[in-house]
Amino acid sequence: MPPLLILEFVALAALWGSSFLFMRLGATDLGIVPTAGLRVGLAALFMLPVFLVPGVWSDFRRRLGPILFVGLLNSGIPFMLFAFAVMHIPTGLTSILNATVPLTGALVAWVWLRERPGASRMLGLAIGFAGVCLLVIGKSGLSGLAASSSPLALLAMGACLLATLCYGLAASFTKRHLGGLHPLATASGSQIGAALALAAPTAWFWPDTPVGHTAWFAVIAVALLCTAIAYVLFFRIIEKAGPSKALTVTFLVPVFALAYGALFLDERITAWMIGCGLVIVCGTALSTGLVRVGWLERRAA
Numbered sequence: 001m002p003p004l005l006i007l008e009f010v011a012l013a014a015l016w017g018s019s020f021l022f023m024r025l026g027a028t029d030l031g032i033v034p035t036a037g038l039r040v041g042l043a044a045l046f047m048l049p050v051f052l053v054p055g056v057w058s059d060f061r062r063r064l065g066p067i068l069f070v071g072l073l074n075s076g077i078p079f080m081l082f083a084f085a086v087m088h089i090p091t092g093l094t095s096i097l098n099a100t101v102p103l104t105g106a107l108v109a110w111v112w113l114r115e116r117p118g119a120s121r122m123l124g125l126a127i128g129f130a131g132v133c134l135l136v137i138g139k140s141g142l143s144g145l146a147a148s149s150s151p152l153a154l155l156a157m158g159a160c161l162l163a164t165l166c167y168g169l170a171a172s173f174t175k176r177h178l179g180g181l182h183p184l185a186t187a188s189g190s191q192i193g194a195a196l197a198l199a200a201p202t203a204w205f206w207p208d209t210p211v212g213h214t215a216w217f218a219v220i221a222v223a224l225l226c227t228a229i230a231y232v233l234f235f236r237i238i239e240k241a242g243p244s245k246a247l248t249v250t251f252l253v254p255v256f257a258l259a260y261g262a263l264f265l266d267e268r269i270t271a272w273m274i275g276c277g278l279v280i281v282c283g284t285a286l287s288t289g290l291v292r293v294g295w296l297e298r299r300a301a
Helices: 003-030 032-046 048-052 056-062 064-085 091-098 101-112 119-140 151-177 183-204 213-241 243-247 249-264 271-287 294-300
Strands: none
Touching (some): 003 032, 003 213, 032 048, 032 064, 032 213, 048 056, 056 064, 056 183, 064 091, 064 151, 091 151, 091 249, 101 119, 101 151, 101 271, 119 151, 119 271, 183 213, 249 271
16 A cells, blocks of 8 residues: 555554544543434534535435434444443453454345355354454453453443444445445435434433533544544545455554553553454454465365
8 A cells, every 4th residue: 555545544543443442531421322422413513524525415315314324323323332331341352342343244244145255254254253252251251361350341242242233234234225325425424314313312311410521522532533534534545445455444443442541541451352352353354355265265166
């Protein structure tokens, strides 16, 4: 990739990696639902200028219903689930589980769109699934490695995996029902859809106590930097380098998330987390076709 594109790639990973930190800081004062609601609401406002791009507004109006729905599936629900998760498990662990998004997407596409993976991808799905199981077992205390973990921690890890399932469903839904649209129409319109869906729950769960400056800064940062600007960067990379290379940003996000968690939240990075994270990354790389095992493909053929 050209040097400028590499910088954008690293910047995108750094932004998405910081989202877990900002959600934690915001949810501490605001609560889970208001944090997610403000994130998508402010992101929708920040992204309104993209409708001035030729073709974006017309595509948005043409497929209004499906775009708004995919926003709930791709932003509204996952952001609430991750906001819940970061309150009960380390942000770095949350980011590692989030790295299974391409893995989940491949599974959903296999079941829903009948996109049967090849031999390398099948191996990747198995490896990735094994990595997730090892990570969850180790962090839940079932293996004796984290005996102090609470049931809420296990529930939080389940919430992360449910969020990745939502992302996988949203990707297949987009491919089936939103093909050919301007990507910025889907990106900006989906934030509007999520904001509309979470408006009433955000008002209902709004905290009774005053919200501190740190929480306000965090939720503005996660909306502007990690959602609005990150979306623009992501689609720029897709346009210049293709979706396969853009997808690899998922592998770099946990690096930044782990660093932020250790620096700002005093979170502990364990060898078990790193080891399972590497297993998940290897499985994801195989399951998405980014890496192939030649002899296995030839044998399957």
